[in-house]
Amino acid sequence: MRILTKNGNELILLALNSEVVQKGDYLLIDDEKHGRKMIIQVYELDYLTSQGLTEDIVKDEIILVSSKENLLDPLNIGNFSKLIRDAKLVRTKIRSSIDIAGKISSNVSWIPSRVYSKVRKLSMVEIGELLNRSGNRPINIGRDGITGENFQIYAEDLDGKLNIITGKKESGKSHLSKLLIKSLVEHGAYVLVFDLNKEYDGLAMTKNGKPSSIGDRTVSLEPGGLLKFRLEYCGKFAISNILKNILEMPSTSMREFMRVWDKLECVKKLDMDSLGKLINQINMNELVREALTSRYHLLNNSGLFSETNESGIEFESIISIKSHGALIIISLNKVSGIIRRIIVELVLSKIVELLEKKLVPPIFLFAEEAHLYVKETYWDDIVTRMRHFGIFTTFITNQPDALGEGVYRQVDNIFLFNFLNESDLDRISKVSLIDNDTVKSVVKTLPCRHCLVIGKVVRDLPIVTAIPEVEAMTLGTTKKFFH
Amino acid sequence: MFNMNAQLNLHQIINVEGLANMLKINSLDSFLKIGAGLRGKNIVFTPNDRTRVPIEGWRKENEVNDYPLRPISVVSKPTLVTGVDSSCIKIAETEEGTIYAVKCGIVFCISLEIVLHFKIGPLLLYLTESSLSDSELDNKIVKLVSFDPDIARRMIRINTERLVQSELAKILHNSLILVDGSLKLSCFENRNYNLKKIIENCVLHNNTLVGIGKSTKFKILDTVSGNLRDLNGPGILDVSLIVKSLVRNAIGLNTLVKFGGSTLLLRADIVEKDIHDAAAALGQILGNDPIPFGYPECLRMAHHISCFSKPDIAGIKGHILKNYDVVELASQDVRTNLLGSI
Numbered sequence: 159m160r161i162l163t164k165n166g167n168e169l170i171l172l173a174l175n176s177e178v179v180q181k182g183d184y185l186l187i188d189d190e191k192h193g194r195k196m197i198i199q200v201y202e203l204d205y206l207t208s209q210g211l212t213e214d215i216v217k218d219e220i221i222l223v224s225s226k227e228n229l230l231d232p233l234n235i236g237n238f239s240k241l242i243r244d245a246k247l248v249r250t251k252i253r254s255s256i257d258i259a260g261k262i263s264s265n266v267s268w269i270p271s272r273v274y275s276k277v278r279k280l281s282m283v284e285i286g287e288l289l290n291r292s293g294n295r296p297i298n299i300g301r302d303g304i305t306g307e308n309f310q311i312y313a314e315d316l317d318g319k320l321n322i323i324t325g326k327k328e329s330g331k332s333h334l335s336k337l338l339i340k341s342l343v344e345h346g347a348y349v350l351v352f353d354l355n356k357e358y359d360g361l362a363m364t365k366n367g368k369p370s371s372i373g374d375r376t377v378s379l380e381p382g383g384l385l386k387f388r389l390e391y392c393g394k395f396a397i398s399n400i401l402k403n404i405l406e407m408p409s410t411s412m413r414e415f416m417r418v419w420d421k422l423e424c425v426k427k428l429d430m431d432s433l434g435k436l437i438n439q440i441n442m443n444e445l446v447r448e449a450l451t452s453r454y455h456l457l458n459n460s461g462l463f464s465e466t467n468e469s470g471i472e473f474e475s476i477i478s479i480k481s482h483g484a485l486i487i488i489s490l491n492k493v494s495g496i497i498r499r500i501i502v503e504l505v506l507s508k509i510v511e512l513l514e515k516k517l518v519p520p521i522f523l524f525a526e527e528a529h530l531y532v533k534e535t536y537w538d539d540i541v542t543r544m545r546h547f548g549i550f551t552t553f554i555t556n557q558p559d560a561l562g563e564g565v566y567r568q569v570d571n572i573f574l575f576n577f578l579n580e581s582d583l584d585r586i587s588k589v590s591l592i593d594n595d596t597v598k599s600v601v602k603t604l605p606c607r608h609c610l611v612i613g614k615v616v617r618d619l620p621i622v623t624a625i626p627e628v629e630a631m632t633l634g635t636t637k638k639f640f641h
Numbered sequence: 642m643f644n645m646n647a648q649l650n651l652h653q654i655i656n657v658e659g660l661a662n663m664l665k666i667n668s669l670d671s672f673l674k675i676g677a678g679l680r681g682k683n684i685v686f687t688p689n690d691r692t693r694v695p696i697e698g699w700r701k702e703n704e705v706n707d708y709p710l711r712p713i714s715v716v717s718k719p720t721l722v723t724g725v726d727s728s729c730i731k732i733a734e735t736e737e738g739t740i741y742a743v744k745c746g747i748v749f750c751i752s753l754e755i756v757l758h759f760k761i762g763p764l765l766l767y768l769t770e771s772s773l774s775d776s777e778l779d780n781k782i783v784k785l786v787s788f789d790p791d792i793a794r795r796m797i798r799i800n801t802e803r804l805v806q807s808e809l810a811k812i813l814h815n816s817l818i819l820v821d822g823s824l825k826l827s828c829f830e831n832r833n834y835n836l837k838k839i840i841e842n843c844v845l846h847n848n849t850l851v852g853i854g855k856s857t858k859f860k861i862l863d864t865v866s867g868n869l870r871d872l873n874g875p876g877i878l879d880v881s882l883i884v885k886s887l888v889r890n891a892i893g894l895n896t897l898v899k900f901g902g903s904t905l906l907l908r909a910d911i912v913e914k915d916i917h918d919a920a921a922a923l924g925q926i927l928g929n930d931p932i933p934f935g936y937p938e939c940l941r942m943a944h945h946i947s948c949f950s951k952p953d954i955a956g957i958k959g960h961i962l963k964n965y966d967v968v969e970l971a972s973q974d975v976r977t978n979l980l981g982s983i
Binding site: 212214217218221224225226227228229230231232233234235236237238239240241242243271504 | 677748749755756757759760761762763764765878945946950953954955956957959960972
């Protein structure tokens with residue numbers, strides 16, 4: 159490959175057909191004469207085109223279709239001209255340079271020699287080394303498309319970070335999230351998943367139905383089943399948050415509810431049965447009573463609260479039992495939208511409370527299609543506030559515009575899968591941490607299960623990887639009529 | 642002091658009138674008076690030094706219409722029509738000689754369809770004084786070829802085409818072999834496969850050799866072509882008398898040909914004994930070659946096949962650099978460098 163031109167932070171190289179590069183590949187320009195090295199990334203591939211060349215190709219094609227060709231080319235010069243016709247322009251972005259100490263530097267205020275520079279492809283291993291990352295908990299998130307080399311990120315780089323996994327439908331988002339979840343739990347982390355399609359339960363099993371490496375650390379909680387809380391455990395703060403934020407209870411009614419709650423707390427009878435009875439018996443305005451009763455029935459029928467005060471889950475108990483990490487799956491597939499919102503509000507409020515009291519360690523939260531169960535403004539709150547308590551969120555969505563600007567402004571890592579829709583690409587390219595050209599060109603042509611990783615996990619050098627298979631049972635596939 | 646004065650008064654010593662007087666006694670004097678001779682004449686400008694011909698011909702007055710004219714009838718009997726063309730370019734120079742590349746295209750038509758084509762080359766030729774001296778070329782021609790690339794290219798093209806025509810003349814039977822340009826003996830003819838031998842083989846195998854030129858430099862032919870131009874269909878006009886009086890080594894029946902009702906007139910030299918046979922041969926071309934623009938398709942395609950493309954030239958350079966252990970020197974375009982632009 160040879161350097162042809164430079165335009166802004168773009169370098170255009172000339173490559174012959176034998177030099178195979180793909181979008182997303184990293185190349186090293188070694189300016190031997192001046193002893194400097196530059197790292198560039200391929201973002202677009204074009205044919206070397208000139209009017210004359212195009213005319214020649216058209217002319218040859220016309221001649222070829224007109225009649226059968228017999229070629230006498232004893233010097234085999236035709237092969238050379240075929241090479242020229244197949245020559246490609248490799249459009250790249252300058253990412254960084256390598257200083258004399260061999261470390262990545264942001265100093266790209268020089269340009270390499272066109273005459274003395276040698277260009278070669280950087281292997282995944284070399285890129286990994288250049289990134290100079292440190293961590294003891296590697297997560298293998300892919301391999302290079304051509305050479306099959308592994309590429310790892312470190313669980314430490316997801317710790318305390320906000321991540322987004324986005325891409326069009328069936329591009330491999332859930333696949334990556336499962337991989338990350340499994341790896342995090344294997345490394346001893348606690349992961350909470352809001353599962354819309356009941357697909358994460360499969361992580362507990364291998365493909366042949368045996369328990370997986372995290373089988374004994376997986377807890378699946380389903381509303382009406384194991385996901386049942388004691389009212390006392392939920393606490394006044396969490397329940398009042400549900401009434402206020404989800405069930406939109408007016409402030410007058412809220413005051414009466416607090417009075418009812420306090421009375422029950424005094425007599426140590428905080429259960430759903432007693433709550434319902436007291437709302438009916440206590441002296442209050444009949445309109446307020448009606449408002450409280452209707453909300454009570456909704457909560458009671460949600461199946462989220464135990465009738466008596468004896469049974470119910472406690473997150474801190476689960477975490478204390480699973481001392482080497484746990485995956486807590488909250489299934490949201492069988493419940494209505496309002497119950498979903500109640501569950502999410504309740505779970506997050508409780509987790510925040512437990513984190514504040516330091517009763518549980520920090521938790522990784524994976525929220526699939528978050529816009530379906532929480533308002534946009536609420537997620538803004540989650541990413542700004544809850545991060546400090548120790549909830550590190552990963553959003554998984556196929557609608558990049560469903561997440562607010564606030565989320566994108568604070569994002570640390572983006573895992574971008576294929577997008578074809580221009581408006582989605584526009585949205586992503588505006589908020590992503592790299593240039594528009596790379597996002598639009600690379601993401602548009604990403605094959606299924608390939609993703610562009612941007613952010614702190616790759617030290618801001620965007621990298622394309624092919625996500626490997628997850629050794630887990632596939633659940634949550636779309637039901638079909640013909641299969 | 643005298644020199645200084647002379648320099649300062651240069652415009653007095655050499656003035657414009659003096660220069661004009663110098664031109665009057667020059668041999669160019671007679672050509673410089675263009676006004677009288679040029680006034681009222683038809684004119685065709687020739688941009689980039691390229692030959693252009695007037696669509697309606699040169700002259701309308703003094704037309705002579707007593708040359709034999711025959712319409713051409715289409716002969717639908719399937720006959721193989723073959724077109725041969727070549728091109729040659731200068732590729733590089735060394736201390737001792739020049740490297741040329743040649744390409745040749747051969748196209749076969751039958752029953753109005755192109756059925757097969759051959760692409761030969763690019764082949765490389767290294768012409769040095771010693772290699773030329775070893776050839777059978779005359780010493781004077783060797784000098785010419787050594788010093789003039791145009792002549793060298795012509796020599797290479799003629800020899801390449803003759804070689805191919807010679808083989809075709811031997812292999813084919815009852816066919817037509819079309820070549821680009823008029824048929825005339827060249828000083829570059831090779832002893833083994835010269836035009837005479839090709840014609841001999843054509844006669845032996847019942848082939849017809851036809852040389853077709855896209856234009857002629859003999860403007861006089863325009864004055865006799867009025868009838869052919871006006872003919873509402875394909876036709877042939879025998880102009881052998883004129884051509885043979887102007888060209889010493891012209892071969893065959895020298896004609897002007899039109900392949901369609903309103904197509905351009907072409908010069909055609911046909912190796913046939915009379916205009917009747919020539920018209921029949923051209924009828925076979927009409928019946929077997931599509932002739933899309935009044936010019937045989939096999940020749941048109943052979944031309945395109947033999948043309949050098951930019952990738953061809955780059956490929957040749959790559960081949961030479963890779964295979965012959967040559968050292969490429971930095972070079973410059975002397976004319977551009979010295980003359981530049983204002």
